[in-house]
Amino acid sequence: MTTTETGIKVADAGGIEDGEALVVDRDTTGHDDDIAVFHSDGAYYALDDTCSHGSASLADGWIEDGEVECPLHSARFCLRTGEPQCMPATLAARRHKVEERDGALYLFPGQEPAA
Amino acid sequence: MSTVDRVLIVGGGLAAVSLADALRSGGHTGDIVILSAEDHLPYDRPPLSKDVLLGRSGLEDIRLRPDEWYERVDFRTDARVASLDPDAGRVTLADGSEVTGDRIVLATGGVPRTPGGDPAVHVLRVWEDAERLRPRLVPGARVAVVGAGLIGAESAAVAAALGCEVTLIDPTEIPLLPVVGPEIATVLHARHAEAGIRCLNGGVESIERDGEFLRVAVTGLDEPVTADTVIAGIGIVPDTALAEAAGLTVDNGVVVDAGYRTSHPSVYAIGDVARRADEPRRHEHWDHARTSAERAAATLLGQDAPAQKAGWFWSDRHGSRLEGVGTMADAETRIVRGDAADGAFTVFGVAQGRLVAAAAIDRPRDIQAARRLVGRELPVDAAALADPATDLRKLLRARPVREER
Ligand SMILES: Cc1cc2nc3c(=O)[nH]c(=O)nc-3n(C[C@H](O)[C@H](O)[C@H](O)COP(=O)(O)OP(=O)(O)OC[C@H]3O[C@@H](n4cnc5c(N)ncnc54)[C@H](O)[C@@H]3O)c2cc1C
Numbered sequence: 465m466t467t468t469e470t471g472i473k474v475a476d477a478g479g480i481e482d483g484e485a486l487v488v489d490r491d492t493t494g495h496d497d498d499i500a501v502f503h504s505d506g507a508y509y510a511l512d513d514t515c516s517h518g519s520a521s522l523a524d525g526w527i528e529d530g531e532v533e534c535p536l537h538s539a540r541f542c543l544r545t546g547e548p549q550c551m552p553a554t555l556a557a558r559r560h561k562v563e564e565r566d567g568a569l570y571l572f573p574g575q576e577p578a579a
Numbered sequence: 580m581s582t583v584d585r586v587l588i589v590g591g592g593l594a595a596v597s598l599a600d601a602l603r604s605g606g607h608t609g610d611i612v613i614l615s616a617e618d619h620l621p622y623d624r625p626p627l628s629k630d631v632l633l634g635r636s637g638l639e640d641i642r643l644r645p646d647e648w649y650e651r652v653d654f655r656t657d658a659r660v661a662s663l664d665p666d667a668g669r670v671t672l673a674d675g676s677e678v679t680g681d682r683i684v685l686a687t688g689g690v691p692r693t694p695g696g697d698p699a700v701h702v703l704r705v706w707e708d709a710e711r712l713r714p715r716l717v718p719g720a721r722v723a724v725v726g727a728g729l730i731g732a733e734s735a736a737v738a739a740a741l742g743c744e745v746t747l748i749d750p751t752e753i754p755l756l757p758v759v760g761p762e763i764a765t766v767l768h769a770r771h772a773e774a775g776i777r778c779l780n781g782g783v784e785s786i787e788r789d790g791e792f793l794r795v796a797v798t799g800l801d802e803p804v805t806a807d808t809v810i811a812g813i814g815i816v817p818d819t820a821l822a823e824a825a826g827l828t829v830d831n832g833v834v835v836d837a838g839y840r841t842s843h844p845s846v847y848a849i850g851d852v853a854r855r856a857d858e859p860r861r862h863e864h865w866d867h868a869r870t871s872a873e874r875a876a877a878t879l880l881g882q883d884a885p886a887q888k889a890g891w892f893w894s895d896r897h898g899s900r901l902e903g904v905g906t907m908a909d910a911e912t913r914i915v916r917g918d919a920a921d922g923a924f925t926v927f928g929v930a931q932g933r934l935v936a937a938a939a940i941d942r943p944r945d946i947q948a949a950r951r952l953v954g955r956e957l958p959v960d961a962a963a964l965a966d967p968a969t970d971l972r973k974l975l976r977a978r979p980v981r982e983e984r
């Protein structure tokens with residue numbers, strides 16, 4: 465089996481605290497950006513880590529109510545859809561599928577989550 | 580209140596664009612007309628004194644909104660409004676044409692103050708200003724920067740990074756001190772000298788041309804400063820001309836209530852040009868343009884205002900980021916978190932057991948927490964704030980009463 469089918473194990477379940485995020489390096493995923501895996505209110509989400517407005521790491525942002533606020537100019541992104549909620553960002557953040565399975569979190573780089 | 584079908588916004592900056600966004604997301608389906616005096620589509624101003632001046636960003640990179648956005652609003656460039664008739668709900672453009680609206684919102688920003696009319700004296704407010712200034716910042720150019728506040732400090736840092744010989748002149752010994760407090764202000768100001776900038780403490784008496792260059796006379800200095808280029812960062816004057824001529828209440832800005840209504844029931848004002856009667860000062864920051872627009876939209880649509888957030892600004896210079904929440908002068912006690920010696924630290928300002936202000940160098944997380952702590956008016960514990968081990972996020976969470984946004 466390949467990681468495209470099983471995903472990459474990025475943490476144990478509960479390994480990312482609520483309101484926190486973890487960065488998965490591009491060298492690990494082969495994706496063209498680092499990927500941030502977020503935990504907000506019991507759900508996990510993954511977006512490209514680099515803010516679509518500039519150079520900040522969204523994993524360093526403020527995670528609350530299903531959104532992440534960029535630490536640099538405070539653009540907010542919906543964690544579920546990746547859509548920017550306010551200026552200055554205009555482009556959506558690319559999304560990746562995350563799955564909780566057998567007591568661990570698996571990331572599927574480049575695969576969109578189910579709607 | 581009568582229904583609002585057509586909102587007319589005067590001005591094409593961040594406040595205007597934010598208002599259109601907030602109206603649409605608040606469910607407004609009627610017309611939105613935006614009249615902008617500039618001949619560009621709206622762009623972001625903060626990069627003008629940073630990446631644009633450094634030659635790293637162009638106009639396309641700093642556009643506020645993508646092309647599709649303009650399908651939802653009637654945006655007109657090169658449309659300077661010459662006069663306003665509040666009772667008729669009508670404005671007249673410079674070319675004599677008229678535009679009407681059920682509500683009119685003034686988002687006209689401000690114009691930079693300038694200490695002289697010589698073409699080598701530059702200000703920085705619009706794209707054209709940055710375009711004119713950039714080619715002057717070449718290695719070896721002698722640049723005098725008047726005013727060491729936000730824009731002055733940033734452009735001095737950029738000029739130094741580009742190899743100019745920079746002199747930074749300000750009448751206050753340590754600029755920004757009332758806003759960010761002495762700990763942060765001192766460290767910040769010292770960075771200029773570390774970057775090779777000559778800092779002069781004095782007022783500018785005159786700027787005179789002497790052949791190829793300018794002579795800047797500074798109080799207490801025998802020899803004037805010789806400069807090829809002068810950059811003035813000495814603040815803005817709110818652009819209240821329309822409001823004044825229309826008889827609205829104006830006092831260091833167009834005076835508005837907490838819902839951003841002016842003294843006329845159908846005219847509103849937001850962004851840099853507006854001054855809230857219930858607050859001690861007028862705000863001239865990016866975040867205020869956005870939040871004032873959100874609150875004005877709520878008033879216009881008859882909806883509940885979003886929770887009041889603390890004022891926030893940032894400034895980038897010498898590779899560091901300064902951020903401030905509220906005004907440190909409002910604090911009774913200051914609490915330092917982190918170590919000033921390693922450059923990145925935060926100062927919290929507390930009054931009557933609540934966080935009222937914060938300032939930080941390179942600690943964005945602390946500021947994100949502080950913006951929420953100040954906004955929600957939660958009681959804070961000084962020892963917990965000072966302890967670097969305290970997770971500020973938890974301070975916010977631990978409270979039983981959490982305001983929903
Ligand atoms: C160089 C620079 C750097 C900055 N950096 C920072 C920063 O790092 N951090 C921060 O927090 N803030 C920063 N700011 C401040 C921030 O950009 C402003 O607070 C914000 O742009 C204000 O938005 P506004 O829409 O109220 O006004 P403006 O952006 O000034 O927009 C006003 C618009 O109204 C138009 N207008 C005026 N009169 C008329 C008329 N009669 N008819 C039609 N249109 C009219 C003007 O042409 C202009 O387009 C910076 C500002 C500048 C200039």
Ligand code: FES
Pocket residue numbers: 515516517518519520534535536537538539552553
């Ligand atoms: S880099 Fe994220 S909002 Fe600017």
